[in-house]
Structures are given as C-alpha cells and as structure tokens.
C-alpha cells in the first residue's frame with residue numbers, strides 16, 4: 001500500500017518583525033539579543049496577540065515567559081493605573097524570574113509597574129506597594145487570594161490572565177485557589193494557560209476558565225540534548241568523599257549535587273568545604289532570605305556547587321549546568337530523568353555523574369528500564385585531580401544593605417565600583433537589586449578590598465553597609 005503524500009507543514013515565520021509589536025518593543029528584543037522567536041513563541045504569539053485564549057505546552061527554557069509577557073504587555077495601557085495583567089505561578093522563584101523577564105521586556109516603557117506577590121514575604125510591604133498602583137501582578141495563588149480577600153488587590157480592570165506551569169500549580173494543590181481568583185476576574189479577558197504536561201486536572205481547569213482556546217505545542221528546543229552519563233559504584237563510606245573527587249576531576253564550572261535527604265545535604269556540604277570547595281546547601285530549612293542568597297550566589301558564579309534535595313530544587317531555573325551529580329540514587333526513575341535534564345541544555349554538552357551503592361542496584365535497574373538502555377559503569381580509579389587546587393568560584397558576592405526601596409539601580413553599583421573606585425568592568429559580575437538589598441559579584445581577588453572601600457563610598461549619594469558573603473551567615 002502506498003501512503004498518500006502529506007502536504008508540507010508551512011513553516012512559521014520566526015522573525016519578531018513579522019508580529020504586530022511596537023517599534024520600541026522590537027528594539028528592546030534586539031537589545032536583549034533575542035534575534036528570532038523560539039518554537040513556542042512562533043506558535044503562540046500570533047494567536048495570542050490577536051487576543052485568543054491559549055493552552056500552550058511548553059517547558060522551562062523554551063522561551064515561554066517571553067511568549068506570554070509580550071502578549072500581556074501588548075494589551076496594557078500604561079496610562080491607566082490598575083492591574084491589567086495577572087500571572088499566577090507555582091513558586092516564588094518562578095514568580096521572581098517571570099517578574100524579571102517582564103521588566104526586561106518592558107524596559108522601554110518608563111512608568112510600568114510590575115509587582116510580585118508571594119507568600120513567605122511580609123504582607124506589609126506588599127500592601128504599601130499595591131497602594132501606589134500596579135499594572136502587572138505576578139504571584140502565587142495563595143497570596144494573591146489573600147490580597148483579594150483584604151481588598152488590597154482588585155482585578156476588575158484585568159485584561160490578561162496567565163497561568164504559568166499550571167500542571168505544577170495543580171500538583172501543589174492550588175486548584176481551588178486558582179478557581180477563587182478566576183471568579184474575581186472579569187469574564188471579558190484573555191486567558192493564557194502554560195503547562196509542561198497534561199494531567200486530567202488541566203483539561204478540567206481549562207474547560208472552566210478558557211474560552212474557545214487554541215492549543216499550541218512546540219518541540220522542546222533542546223530535545224534530547226547530549227548528556228553523557230557516567231556511573232560509579234561506591235560504598236557508603238566512600239560516597240561523600242567521592243563527590244569531591246568527581247569535582248576535582250571534571251571541574252565543572254557549575255553543578256548541582258542531588259541528595260535524597262536534608263541530612264545528607266548538610267553532611268556533603270561539610271565534607272566539600274573541608275576539601276576547600278565552595279559549596280552551598282539548598283534545603284527546606286532555609287528561610288526565604290537565606291534561600292534567595294544561595295540562589296543569587298549560585299547564579300552569579302560565586303558558588304560552583306549547589307547541594308540540594310529534589311524538593312528544594314523545584315522551580316529552580318538555572319540555565320546550563322555543566323554537570324549534575326546524583327549523590328544518592330533516587331527511588332523514582334522519572335526523578336532521575338528530571339534531575340539530569342538540568343544539564344546539556346541549549347545545545348551545550350551535559351554531564352551526569354551518578355553514585356550508587358550495591359543496595360541501590362534495584363533503583364539503577366528501574367532507571368535502565370525507563371531509559372531503555374543499560375547504564376555504563378566507570379572505575380573510581382579514573383578520578384584523578386586535574387587543574388590546580390580546589391574548585392573555587394571565580395567570583396565572590398558582596399551584600400549591600402539597600403535596594404529598590406532606596407532607588408538603587410545596577411548602574412549605581414557598577415558606577416561606584418568602576419568610576420569611583422577604579423575597578424575594571426571585567427572585575428564586576430552580575431548585580432541583583434532586590435527590594436531591600438543588593439548583591440554584586442566581584443572578582444575573588446578584590447572582594448575584601450572592594451567591600452571595605454565601598455563601605456567608605458557613597459552609592460546613589462548615600463552610605464551603604466557592605467559585607468562579603470562567605471558561608472551562610
């Protein structure tokens with residue numbers, strides 16, 4: 001039997017200029033280096049900009065945030081002070097990332113206010129911020145509902161509602177909260193639902209809150225990236241020490257070491273620090289401030305190794321890890337796939353290093369079954385230190401007491417360090433300005449000196465208290 005020829009699928013244009021975006025927005029995209037649309041943007045933006053409701057299947061790293069951010073920004077009237085867009089996210093980290101991306105894309109617009117409303121942060125500051133009016137709110141369902149109940153947030157002028165990572169919000173039990181929030185949104189609105197997977201709950205939710213939605217999907221950008229997996233058999237006595245040997249041998253610029261328990265995380269950090277490796281732990285016992293600091297330091301290259309449990313690493317979006325280390329083998333083979341999927345992104349090669357004891361061989365078997373291939377074992381003897389000395393981060397983070405509330409901008413900090421104190425641009429790394437504090441990464445060699453000199457200089461005309469972040473203090 002001969003197959004009838006299929007008509008060719010028309011290629012979607014990937015040039016942002018093919019979209020009805022303002023010249024200012026196109027200029028911002030060019031400045032950010034977004035040269036062409038990612039597959040999910042090319043699939044979702046044309047209908048979204050026409051005002052259609054969408055169900056979009058997209059993963060982290062696909063460019064989904066810019067897809068819905070451009071759609072909601074296009075609907076905004078900056079002269080009208082009232083919440084016109086609401087983005088619901090499962091976690092505070094994701095909400096922070098979404099806020100950052102929306103602010104970046106809206107940077108041509110001077111007076112646009114984007115506010116984050118998440119739990120774990122005192123209500124008082126949020127109430128004060130809301131009183132000044134906001135155009136876009138990004139938040140977690142519980143806290144957004146709190147504000148609706150208090151009357152500090154009104155949604156009657158809402159034009160666009162976005163549910164980001166809807167599957168994870170359902171996993172976390174937010175169905176009822178989402179339904180409550182949606183009841184307070186005007187029926188005449190656009191709703192965009194983004195989800196990586198389609199459990200039953202998503203169809204139910206979509207049927208309740210979307211109108212005649214279009215479903216769009218796009219192949220993951222980095223499909224099946226090249227991840228090299230290496231397995232090493234260890235005894236319990238060898239396990240933690242072997243992580244140090246893996247790091248000394250492969251010297252990944254940034255990696256996450258996954259442990260199955262918090263206690264294991266704490267033990268591993270202690271072992272690595274004793275070996276002179278800058279490692280930080282990310283686990284459920286950290287308060288929000290400590291967690292933020294750890295994430296900032298990992299992202300700005302002042303910590304090469306993050307030691308985490310699966311729960312703590314949820315929602316963490318770190319572009320391109322050089323390696324993932326599985327310190328313990330997980331009982332759930334899908335979790336293994338999820339863990340190692342954090343390396344080998346965006347066309348880079350990835351490295352997944354796995355330790356397993358004899359007791360864990362059953363788990364290894366389940367991973368082999370799910371992956372449809374046998375794992376490859378390597379001898380511990382191959383792990384010989386390379387390079388010179390322990391794995392140290394190239395940068396160190398300075399903490400400045402003062403942030404957006406004091407009207408500090410990244411340029412003020414960069415100016416103080418370069419123009420006023422004479423450091424070079426290359427000695428200064430990423431600058432994160434939060435509401436009350438600022439973090440700046442500087443070259444390890446100048447950290448102490450730069451901190452003490454900054455303490456005697458003015459930033460934005462004011463003295464600020466500066467300290468070097470060493471261990472979690």
Ligand code: AMP
Pocket residue numbers: 033034035036037038041059060061062063064065066101317319
């Ligand atoms: P997301 O999937 O939204 O977390 O986005 C992943 C990363 O891709 C973010 O760092 C974005 O800033 C970046 N990004 C989004 N759209 C584009 C684009 N069209 N070109 C280049 N980078 C992009």
